[in-house]
Amino acid sequence: DAGVTQSPTHLIKTRGQQVTLRCSPKSGHDTVSWYQQALGQGPQFIFQYYEEEERQRGNFPDRFSGHQFPNYSSELNVNALLLGDSALYLCASSTGRNNEQFFGPGTRLTVL
């Protein structure tokens, strides 16, 4: 049973560029949440996708956008990258509300 997968593992971009991160949820899961984790901090909720729609959004600017596909996989897009966007980006999948979330290995984004 495959767990949550994310790609790429690492990414280096320069300020102003755009980036797309990808996530495949755990088998049987239909909900995907994205988090940003800065060094020494806890994960910060970006948004959650369910049935191909953004169901809830955290306190992140519109530069952060996402998408969910019919097979439940998801993408996170970040435009006009800033140095402060450097972080570990985590995808978590779950099923149903108030249910446990399982994290993927994360994508380490470095913005130079």
Next chain:
Amino acid sequence: QKEVEQNSGPLSVPEGAIASLNCTYSDRGSQSFFWYRQYSGKSPELIMFIYSNGDKEDGRFTAQLNKASQYVSLLIRDSQPSDSATYLCAVNPTGNQFYFGTGTSLTVIP
């Protein structure tokens, strides 16, 4: 006031001792509570979840929830060096957003 607060530590305990990790939250209507373990450079791994007041045990781990006092704790019995990690408390108040604390760093000394 942050939604979820944890003592950042570091917390050091000798091998075989009980490690006690605490977390408080601000939203009294919170329904679901989770503990994650995160090794350095890795992603969070779910250890336990608890929804009702009281204790919930799973192996060497016990989660304790007190909604009246708005705190949740994690006890690790017979601590092992492999338990050395950062422990994250997560709370799901309502809706679909989870709030995480900054984590408590635990070191188990052999």
